Amino acid sequence: MLRFSNGLLMNGGVGIDGKGFFQFQGDNLSLVTNTGDWHLDETIVSSRMWWQNFPATFNTFKKPVSDAIYFKLITKLNGIFPVLSPHPVLVHGALDEAKRVFPGISEESNALFKEFMHFLNYEFNLFETLNEPAVMGSFSDDLGPFMIGVSGNDFVLPPEVPTLHSAPEIWGYLTWIINNYFAGPYPNTPEFAKLNGKRFEWGNLELSDSLKNEKIEGLVYFFIAKYILIYEAWANKSDSPLSFAIAVNLIQKNEERPWRYLY
Numbered sequence: 001m002l003r004f005s006n007g008l009l010m011n012g013g014v015g016i017d018g019k020g021f022f023q024f025q026g027d028n029l030s031l032v033t034n035t036g037d038w039h040l041d042e043t044i045v046s047s048r049m050w051w052q053n054f055p056a057t058f059n060t061f062k063k064p065v066s067d068a069i070y071f072k073l074i075t076k077l078n079g080i081f082p083v084l085s086p087h088p089v090l091v092h093g094a095l096d097e098a099k100r101v102f103p104g105i106s107e108e109s110n111a112l113f114k115e116f117m118h119f120l121n122y123e124f125n126l127f128e129t130l131n132e133p134a135v136m137g138s139f140s141d142d143l144g145p146f147m148i149g150v151s152g153n154d155f156v157l158p159p160e161v162p163t164l165h166s167a168p169e170i171w172g173y174l175t176w177i178i179n180n181y182f183a184g185p186y187p188n189t190p191e192f193a194k195l196n197g198k199r200f201e202w203g204n205l206e207l208s209d210s211l212k213n214e215k216i217e218g219l220v221y222f223f224i225a226k227y228i229l230i231y232e233a234w235a236n237k238s239d240s241p242l243s244f245a246i247a248v249n250l251i252q253k254n255e256e257r258p259w260r261y262l263y
Helices: 068-080 088-092 097-101 107-124 126-130 169-181 190-195 214-234 242-252 258-262
Strands: 009-014 019-025 030-032 038-040 048-055 136-139 149-151 154-156 160-162 165-168
Touching: 068 136, 068 154, 068 169, 088 097, 088 165, 097 107, 097 214, 107 126, 107 214, 107 242, 126 214, 136 169, 165 169, 169 214, 214 242, 214 258
Parallel strands: none
Antiparallel strands: 009 019, 019 048, 030 160, 038 048, 136 165, 149 154
């Protein structure tokens, strides 16, 4: 099962009867979308098994998908949840985020995350950017194609979504981009020679000029750090996640700038 950033577990697909299902584990970690398209199987007590009320075809855990889906998804979530509490970063700042998304992280790795945050603040003025006035919307650190079912250029909203917060809309779009396109860090081995020495990649992403600036770049590296930690917490890696340390060192020490690959 996929683990979201707050510990919620999800599986999904289409049954032999052609009806979709989503299965969740974890109490008080999600919001019910109240779409009326699903019913809860009361016979299963080990998890929450939801079945679609009508046959439908969709894919789960597929990427990349059309970015048009993101804008449809956000419009839907904003309509269902017009009032949300602010994201923890807006209340407590960025320094505690590693511990929040990876509760079992080692003190050494947590210290590395905090050092990286200070680096991003020095290089990109991250802390001020995070607190700038902005248009707000529904946000999850998991915003991406794995949070939904996908059918062509449209989506199927599951009966539950990870707990949402209110945050600047640009956070949501950048998080979607990372969850939809980003991969890395890759090993520096001949197997990945096609990357021409690059340790990260963005697939077929094409970036608009409005996102090619240092303010956005700092936010992206903040969200990449969390993206890797969320994945490693799901994969049950060591409490000292290696991929996270490699990525941080590549960006901070080796001056690798994966966002600028897209310029």
